[in-house]
Amino acid sequence: MKNLAAYMREPETLYLKEVPIPVPGTEEVQVRIEYCGICGSDVHYYKDGRIGSYAVEGDFILGHEVAGIVTETGSAVRHLNVGDRVALEPGLSCGECDNCKRGKYNLCKDIRFFATPPVQGALQNYIVYPANMCFRLPEHVSTKEGALIEPLCVGLHACRQGGVTLGSTVVILGSGCIGLMTAAAAKSMGASEIIVVDLFEKRLEYALKMGATNVVCAAKEDTEDRIARLLGGTGADIVIETAGSEKTVLQTAPLAKSGGTVVLVGLSARSVLPYNIGAAIGKELTIKTVFRYRNLYPVAISAVAGGKIDVLPVVTHEFTLEDAKEAFDTAVGDAESVVKAIIKLF
Ligand SMILES: [Zn+2]
Ligand SMILES: [Zn+2]
The missing domain is CATH 3.90.180.10 (Medium-chain alcohol dehydrogenases, catalytic domain)
Structure with missing residues (x-):
């Protein structure tokens, strides 16, 4: 030993x-x-x-x-x-x-x-x-x-912060590990639309395996246009930013529906960023953030054990x-x- x-x-x-x-x-x-x-x-x-x-x-x-x-x-x-x-x-x-x-x-x-x-x-x-x-x-x-279980807890916490529930429409920006875990969490909580956005098509293939209902390749198509078409022009109930890029942080307000919620998970290189406050106020958005997670290990383990999340x-x-x-x-x-x-x- x-x-x-x-x-x-x-x-x-x-x-x-x-x-x-x-x-x-x-x-x-x-x-x-x-x-x-x-x-x-x-x-x-x-x-x-x-x-x-x-x-x-x-x-x-x-x-x-x-x-x-x-x-x-x-x-x-x-x-x-x-x-x-x-x-x-x-x-x-x-x-x-x-x-x-x-x-x-x-x-x-x-x-x-x-x-x-x-x-x-x-x-x-x-x-x-x-x-x-x-x-x-x-x-x-x-x-x-x-x-x-650890990264899954981040995804579960992001969905809880956003209030994801049965029938929610959710946009997830970023298809890295945390974005994927967030997609799986949203699916397990009953979201009806889960749209994952990333620059790399390879990563989006994983998103489909983890529960995304649609994926958008930001390198090939305009994210806002495509999501507007997918959601009938209304925006999403919940927009969750996991990529931590300045561009995707700025996209959160335009992608959310009026009265919707934005959840910021990804950390950008710069901590002070410009943000579209006008759009956020005009839509009366709720903006929430995520720092790691809490009280979720037992929840995550039982979700995996019960086959709700792979x-x-x-x-x-x-x-x-x-x-x-x-x-x-x-x-x-x-x-x-x-x-x-x-x-x-x-
Ligand atoms: Zn970690
Ligand atoms: Zn303490």
């Missing part, structure tokens, strides 16, 4: 180092990580060494989308046993502040989130983690699906821990074809 962790130091470096196998505290479990998904944020840290004011300093472990098998339990842990397969929710909040007390723990100022400097990530064989943030996977949900089609690339550097280089270099790269650790 040994514990290898994948460390980066400088941008575009990654090396494996053996570290001690951690011992769980009384309320913790030791988990042997089986799968770790590579998120857009991991790729940013790997490529640039920073996201905004969060900068990688010294040796740093990436990865926050993980699932594995419980290999040891602390003495006070009751609900988990050795051999249980679990998905780890990657954010430990303080539990004491106003946001935590209101259940909005994703907004906790003291949250410690995997792979957000200075908090180390989870791309390593063994980890210890508070048992109450490890969610047991039912028999027929694999740890590979378990590692995809998360596996987003996985386009699979690597081993030994090939972790190749995994990140591929995610950086071939962004068009990598929807979700995942690393298998065992």
